[in-house]
Amino acid sequence: MKKRIVLVFALLAIVGSVGCGTATTPTPAATPTAMVVTVVITATPPPPTATSPAPTITPVPTLPITPTVAAATPSQVAVRATVAPPAGTARPSATRRVTAVPATPTVTPVPIKFAAPQLIGPKFNDTQKDERHFPADALIFEWRGVGGLAGDECYSVDVSFEPGARDQFLWECGEGETQVGYPLKKPFRLNRPNEAGPNYSGLLPQASEIWVYWTVTVVKRLGQKPDGKYNAAPISPVSERVRFLLKGN
Numbered sequence: 001m002k003k004r005i006v007l008v009f010a011l012l013a014i015v016g017s018v019g020c021g022t023a024t025t026p027t028p029a030a031t032p033t034a035m036v037v038t039v040v041i042t043a044t045p046p047p048p049t050a051t052s053p054a055p056t057i058t059p060v061p062t063l064p065i066t067p068t069v070a071a072a073t074p075s076q077v078a079v080r081a082t083v084a085p086p087a088g089t090a091r092p093s094a095t096r097r098v099t100a101v102p103a104t105p106t107v108t109p110v111p112i113k114f115a116a117p118q119l120i121g122p123k124f125n126d127t128q129k130d131e132r133h134f135p136a137d138a139l140i141f142e143w144r145g146v147g148g149l150a151g152d153e154c155y156s157v158d159v160s161f162e163p164g165a166r167d168q169f170l171w172e173c174g175e176g177e178t179q180v181g182y183p184l185k186k187p188f189r190l191n192r193p194n195e196a197g198p199n200y201s202g203l204l205p206q207a208s209e210i211w212v213y214w215t216v217t218v219v220k221r222l223g224q225k226p227d228g229k230y231n232a233a234p235i236s237p238v239s240e241r242v243r244f245l246l247k248g249n
Helices: 002-021
Strands: 118-121 131-134 139-144 153-162 166-171 185-190 209-224 230-234 242-248
Touching: 118 209, 139 153, 139 209, 153 185, 153 230, 166 185
Parallel strands: 131 242
Antiparallel strands: 118 139, 139 185, 153 166, 153 209, 209 230, 209 242
């Protein structure tokens, strides 16, 4: 039994040595064949659009219109229609309307007839320091007359408060010089603010001290204004311009 087993192993050893001596060449694998896939894209046409037949327009007969024009009455108001321009149309530039302004009446020059009036007072200078107080004092302006005045000739007293307002007053229109001692002293009175007649209430500002400037000119009246005052042309040079101090009580 042992001899058989030994023999079998011997045979197996011989077969193994023969198999190991010669290497078996492997058979190469087959190369796969390339496949080309063609994709065909078929465009699907849009659904058919329904075609509607063109609408038939039936012309409307035009009726003759006879315009009727009504006579305008004074109570009717004319209205001008404004038509808007089509879209995209450039608007014309605005036209400026010029309104006529009434002309300012001009003063006709007249020849100089008299010399400039000579002022007496009140004055405030190196030698004469006049001072008045409001509202207790009336303001009395004095100057020397220039001679007899005709009916349309006057003294024009120009009074200016600084600060404050300014006004002009015509005085002694047409009064002749008949007194002895020419040239005469001519007084003009501006009443206190609470008195009637020409007063200085409209000239006073909100101040405690005011400088009052004044001049006198001989003028010729040339017609009355709507406010009751007169247009006037000078017929003498303007006097010197003097001032005095006006203080509140």
